[in-house]
Amino acid sequence: MRQTGLSARRTAHHLLMQIIDEGRLMSELVGSGALASLGPEDRARAQRLATEALRGLDRADRMLKPYIKKTPPTHVMNALRLGVIELCSGAAAHGVVNAYVEIVARNKRTQAMKGLTNAVLRKIADEGPEGWAKRALPLTPGWLRQPLVAAWGREAVTGIEVAHFAGAPLDLTARTDPVALADAVGGTVLPTGSVRLADHGQVSALPGYETGDWWVQDAAAALPVKLLGDVTGLRVLDLCAAPGGKTLQLAAGGAQVTAVDMSARRMARVQENLQRTGLQAKTVISDAFEYDEGGYDAVLLDAPCSATGTIRRHPDLPYAKDGSEFGALIAQQETMIDHALTLLKPGGRLVFCTCSLLPDEGEVQVEDALERHPHLQADRSALDIPGVDPAWITDEGGLRLRPDYWPDLGGMDGFYMSVLRHNAA
Structure with missing residues (x-):
C-alpha cells in the first residue's frame, strides 16, 4: 500500500x-x-x-x-x-x-x-x-552570525533572527493605486506605499494579477526606485535588472527604461511581467561590464551580492553558502560602481543598492566610491521619502534597512541603498 x-x-x-x-x-x-x-x-x-x-x-x-x-x-x-x-x-x-x-x-x-x-x-x-x-530561538550559522554581531550588535541580531524565523509576508507594488489594491486583495498599505498580505493563497489567483495591476516585490526592494523621485521622461538604466520589479516601477513612473541582465532565462521573466502589466521597457541581454551605451539621467545598480538580507524568504542561503565567495562579490561591486558611473551624463544619478546585511557590501562600498571619485556626492535629500525613519540613514549618506525593522508590521528584507550624484569636474 x-x-x-x-x-x-x-x-x-x-x-x-x-x-x-x-x-x-x-x-x-x-x-x-x-x-x-x-x-x-x-x-x-x-x-x-x-x-x-x-x-x-x-x-x-x-x-x-x-x-x-x-x-x-x-x-x-x-x-x-x-x-x-x-x-x-x-x-x-x-x-x-x-x-x-x-x-x-x-x-x-x-x-x-x-x-x-x-x-x-x-x-x-x-x-x-x-x-x-x-526551545530557544534558532540562531544563524556562526560563519554569518559573527560578522552580523560585529556590525549591528547582539540585540539587533536577535531581532533579525526573530524576523528570519517568522518568515516573510507577501508584499505587492501597485502599478497605480496602492489603496485600491489593498482593498482588492485584503491587504494593508505600508508606510512606504507597498501593500502587504499576511495570509494569501496562490499568488496568480489574487485579484488584479491577470490585469497586471501589481507585482510581487518586498517593501525594502521597492525603495531604491523611490529615491529617484519623479522619473517622468528620464532615461534610466536598470543594470542587473532581473527579476524586474524595479524595471516595472520605473516604467510605471513614466521613465524611458532600458533593462540589462546577463541571464536570458531571468530576462524572459522580466519580459513576461512587462507584458502582463502593459508596461514598456527596452530589454537587453548582456553582461553589465559589456554594456557601454551612456548618457543616462540615472542608473539603478542592484549589484550581485551575498543576498544575506533575504534570509527570511530564503532560509536555505546560510546553509548553502559559507561566505567564501563574498570577497569576489565585494570586488565585483566596486568595479560595477565604477563602470556604472561611466554610463551617466554629467549631473546624472547612480542608485547603488544590495540586498545584503553586510556593511562591506553597502556602507563601505559607498565610502570607498566617494574616495575614488572626487566629483561624486551622496545625495542625502533623496532619502527624505514617506515611511523612511531618519534613524535608518547612515553616516556616509545611505539608507540601511534590516529585517528587525517594522517588527509589528512583519519586518522587511535587509537592504542598503544610496543615491550618488555624478557632478561634472
Whole structure:
C-alpha cells in the first residue's frame, strides 16, 4: 500500500541533502526540475517542508540532541530534522515516523539506523509542539552570525533572527493605486506605499494579477526606485535588472527604461511581467561590464551580492553558502560602481543598492566610491521619502534597512541603498 505523503517527504529530504551537503540553493534546485515529478499539491508540500526545516534547523537540532549520543550521517539527520518539524507542528505521529523510517531504510548506507530513527522520532512525538515552543530561538550559522554581531550588535541580531524565523509576508507594488489594491486583495498599505498580505493563497489567483495591476516585490526592494523621485521622461538604466520589479516601477513612473541582465532565462521573466502589466521597457541581454551605451539621467545598480538580507524568504542561503565567495562579490561591486558611473551624463544619478546585511557590501562600498571619485556626492535629500525613519540613514549618506525593522508590521528584507550624484569636474 502506497504511503500518503511519502513522495513529498522524500523530495523535501532530497532538497535538504542538496542544500546542506552540496551547497545548492533552493531556487536553483526548483529551477532545474527537482519538483517536476510531483503533482501541484505535493510540490507545494515538499518545498514548504524543506523551507520550514531550514528556518528552524538550529532549534530542531537542539531538540534532537538529548536523544542522540553521536551525530548520525547527514542522510539520517535530515530525515530526523524533517520529522521534528512535522511532529512539532502537530502532524499525526504514526504517518510521520513511518515515512522517515522508510526514507532512512531505503538507503543502503543508513538502513541499519531505521531503529534509531523510529525511537528518536517517537520521543520527539511525546514532546510535540510544547517541547518545540520551549526551545530557544534558532540562531544563524556562526560563519554569518559573527560578522552580523560585529556590525549591528547582539540585540539587533536577535531581532533579525526573530524576523528570519517568522518568515516573510507577501508584499505587492501597485502599478497605480496602492489603496485600491489593498482593498482588492485584503491587504494593508505600508508606510512606504507597498501593500502587504499576511495570509494569501496562490499568488496568480489574487485579484488584479491577470490585469497586471501589481507585482510581487518586498517593501525594502521597492525603495531604491523611490529615491529617484519623479522619473517622468528620464532615461534610466536598470543594470542587473532581473527579476524586474524595479524595471516595472520605473516604467510605471513614466521613465524611458532600458533593462540589462546577463541571464536570458531571468530576462524572459522580466519580459513576461512587462507584458502582463502593459508596461514598456527596452530589454537587453548582456553582461553589465559589456554594456557601454551612456548618457543616462540615472542608473539603478542592484549589484550581485551575498543576498544575506533575504534570509527570511530564503532560509536555505546560510546553509548553502559559507561566505567564501563574498570577497569576489565585494570586488565585483566596486568595479560595477565604477563602470556604472561611466554610463551617466554629467549631473546624472547612480542608485547603488544590495540586498545584503553586510556593511562591506553597502556602507563601505559607498565610502570607498566617494574616495575614488572626487566629483561624486551622496545625495542625502533623496532619502527624505514617506515611511523612511531618519534613524535608518547612515553616516556616509545611505539608507540601511534590516529585517528587525517594522517588527509589528512583519519586518522587511535587509537592504542598503544610496543615491550618488555624478557632478561634472
